[in-house]
Amino acid sequence: MKDFPYSESKDTRSGFGAGLLELGRTNPNVVALCADLVGSLKMGDFIKEFPERFFQVGIAEANMIGLAAGMTIGGKIPFTGTFANFSTGRVYDQIRQSVAYSHKNVKICASHAGLTLGEDGATHQILEDVGMMKMLPNMTVINPCDYNQTKAATMAIADYEGPVYLRFGRPVVPNFTPADQKFEIGKAVMLNEGKDVTIIATGHLVWKAILAGKLLEAQGIDAEIINIHTIKPLDTEAILASVSKTRCVVTAEEHQFNGGLGESVARLLAQTMPLPQELVGVDDSFGESGTPEQLMEKYGLNEQSIVAAVQRVLARK
Amino acid sequence: MNPFNYDTEQLLHVAHQVRRDIVRMVHAVNSGHPGGSLGCTEFLVALYFRQMTHKPEFDMNGIGEDLFFLSNGHISPVWYSTLARAGYFDPKELATFRKLNSRLQGHPATEEQLPGIRIASGSLGQGPSVAIGAAQVKKLNGDDKLVYVLTGDGELEEGQVWEAAMYAAHHKVDNFIWTVDYNGQQIDGPVDAVMSLGNLRAKFEAFGWKVLNCDNGNNFASLIPVLDEAKSLTGQGQPICILMNTQMGYGVDFMMGSHKWHGVAPNDAQLEQALVQLKETLNDY
Numbered sequence: 001m002k003d004f005p006y007s008e009s010k011d012t013r014s015g016f017g018a019g020l021l022e023l024g025r026t027n028p029n030v031v032a033l034c035a036d037l038v039g040s041l042k043m044g045d046f047i048k049e050f051p052e053r054f055f056q057v058g059i060a061e062a063n064m065i066g067l068a069a070g071m072t073i074g075g076k077i078p079f080t081g082t083f084a085n086f087s088t089g090r091v092y093d094q095i096r097q098s099v100a101y102s103h104k105n106v107k108i109c110a111s112h113a114g115l116t117l118g119e120d121g122a123t124h125q126i127l128e129d130v131g132m133m134k135m136l137p138n139m140t141v142i143n144p145c146d147y148n149q150t151k152a153a154t155m156a157i158a159d160y161e162g163p164v165y166l167r168f169g170r171p172v173v174p175n176f177t178p179a180d181q182k183f184e185i186g187k188a189v190m191l192n193e194g195k196d197v198t199i200i201a202t203g204h205l206v207w208k209a210i211l212a213g214k215l216l217e218a219q220g221i222d223a224e225i226i227n228i229h230t231i232k233p234l235d236t237e238a239i240l241a242s243v244s245k246t247r248c249v250v251t252a253e254e255h256q257f258n259g260g261l262g263e264s265v266a267r268l269l270a271q272t273m274p275l276p277q278e279l280v281g282v283d284d285s286f287g288e289s290g291t292p293e294q295l296m297e298k299y300g301l302n303e304q305s306i307v308a309a310v311q312r313v314l315a316r317k
Numbered sequence: 318m319n320p321f322n323y324d325t326e327q328l329l330h331v332a333h334q335v336r337r338d339i340v341r342m343v344h345a346v347n348s349g350h351p352g353g354s355l356g357c358t359e360f361l362v363a364l365y366f367r368q369m370t371h372k373p374e375f376d377m378n379g380i381g382e383d384l385f386f387l388s389n390g391h392i393s394p395v396w397y398s399t400l401a402r403a404g405y406f407d408p409k410e411l412a413t414f415r416k417l418n419s420r421l422q423g424h425p426a427t428e429e430q431l432p433g434i435r436i437a438s439g440s441l442g443q444g445p446s447v448a449i450g451a452a453q454v455k456k457l458n459g460d461d462k463l464v465y466v467l468t469g470d471g472e473l474e475e476g477q478v479w480e481a482a483m484y485a486a487h488h489k490v491d492n493f494i495w496t497v498d499y500n501g502q503q504i505d506g507p508v509d510a511v512m513s514l515g516n517l518r519a520k521f522e523a524f525g526w527k528v529l530n531c532d533n534g535n536n537f538a539s540l541i542p543v544l545d546e547a548k549s550l551t552g553q554g555q556p557i558c559i560l561m562n563t564q565m566g567y568g569v570d571f572m573m574g575s576h577k578w579h580g581v582a583p584n585d586a587q588l589e590q591a592l593v594q595l596k597e598t599l600n601d602y
Contacts, residue, residue: 031457057484058483058484060477060483062446062476063477063480063481065446066443066444066446066447066449066477067446067447067450067453067481068450069450070436070446070447070448070450070453070454071450071453073384073435073436073447073450073451074380074454074457074460075378075454076454078450094446097437097439098436098437101427101428102428102436102437103427103428104436
């Protein structure tokens with residue numbers, strides 16, 4: 001099992017803030033909008049340097065999505081910022097009609113996704129957003145795993161023409177992705193080659209998958225670990241190449257089973273290469289208040305859950 | 318500069334044909350929304366044939382052009398006819414309205430790339446937000462042209478429009494003219510019976526808007542001075558709202574003034590009865 005050294009832990013939302021600032025300096029068409037969560041979204045540096053390209057919307061997310069769609073007309077590339085819950089469920093119809101159906105070049109940037117938002121509880125812990133967004137035609141769905149990857153993703157989506165949902169979070173997590181790693185939309189990152197089982201993880205579960213890989217190694221199990229940062233379009237080639245070798249797969253994500261990455265992988269396998277799959281995710285339930293660590297343990301989203309899923313899938317192989 | 322710059326007589330000439338197009342389009346597919354379309358004919362014709370600087374050689378970004386957004390997308394027939402008659406596409410294509418594989422979807426869309434359409438609309442209340450965003454980008458781009466949006470009055474029951482109203486005043490989006498088709502009717506009946514809007518003028522004024530009233534949006538002599546005044550008031554730090562009184566179904570006697578023709582197509586006999594009231598001026602498609 002490869003080592004994944006890192007010098008510090010950082011939050012993915014700060015990777016977004018850093019990427020946005022960099023974009024401000026390199027791409028004059030980038031503009032940003034926020035619905036009263038500038039600090040949470042780490043947009044402060046961009047606003048300080050480019051005040052004329054920032055639009056405070058207040059607590060009015062529906063208006064924000066519409067404004068962003070309109071700002072593409074005239075050639076701007078709007079990045080909207082709010083919590084994942086208010087970026088998706090609250091404004092689904094606005095995204096559907098004014099952004100996705102209308103092919104608008106809007107980047108919907110969503111922080112505090114999933115259980116790791118923590119103590120605020122289930123009203124804010126959205127676990128359905130990936131499903132809602134991936135169902136929309138024309139929409140690209142990205143969930144990077146750490147600071148460096150979120151920064152790189154933020155910059156990469158500005159160069160892509162079309163609607164994007166970029167999902168990131170609140171907690172600090174090991175920042176192990178090399179700072180110079182190119183972010184390619186729709187291209188999986190092979191983290192560790194192995195022969196016994198494929199673990200496909202996205203977002204915060206990528207680091208958990210690495211921890212699980214080490215635990216499995218101690219049990220003599222050689223896991224292949226893939227970081228799927230782009231959930232749609234899915235890198236089917238990378239997944240099929242891996243699973244055709246290992247003959248079984250575990251998916252892991254901070255999201256409901258319904259509508260998540262695991263479902264996308266299951267559909268791919270069912271249609272091309274039916275092989276055993278186990279899923280790590282949330283089973284048709286809302287979250288609750290607690291620390292991120294407590295919640296990830298209670299809802300079965302940590303390295304032990306991945307190890308258990310691997311053991312189940314190996315038994316079915 | 319408007320590419321036509323028509324006088325009132327010429328505008329009337331176009332409006333007659335647009336009305337014929339509307340009733341023929343909805344009759345042909347036995348669906349669509351004639352009432353609001355007929356009521357907004359003068360407004361659309363005035364914008365495209367007199368008021369707006371625009372290019373029928375359509376460009377999505379519309380730099381250097383005035384832009385129009387239709388938020389109440391169900392009155393697509395009047396917009397499609399006006400665009401076709403202004404040269405955005407061949408009027409013959411109006412015959413495909415609401416049919417399979419057509420660019421003229423039931424509600425306006427960009428998916429099929431119909432010239433003149435910049436955003437999908439139909440799910441109500443979203444147009445003002447979109448149009449305000451486009452207006453702010455005009456300012457960022459140093460483009461001194463204007464952005465227009467049309468909403469229904471029943472549409473103002475959607476909360477998003479008030480988010481947009483608050484935003485435009487706060488951000489001083491003063492290159493923006495929002496017209497409300499104030500016909501007092503919606504699908505389930507009179508607006509006052511369904512969900513009354515109260516003192517609409519006072520509401521917009523309280524949100525920080527400059528509000529103009531148009532007594533009769535179905536009369537060019539009443540409408541054009543208001544549109545001219547609205548334009549003259551832009552650039553003064555306030556967004557502009559026009560409350561435009563119209564009659565749903567205007568121009569076809571048995572459709573006028575009632576919500577009953579909001580979304581119902583005429584049958585064969587009713588079509589004939591309508592067409593005898595509407596002069597063919599630019600050749601039927």
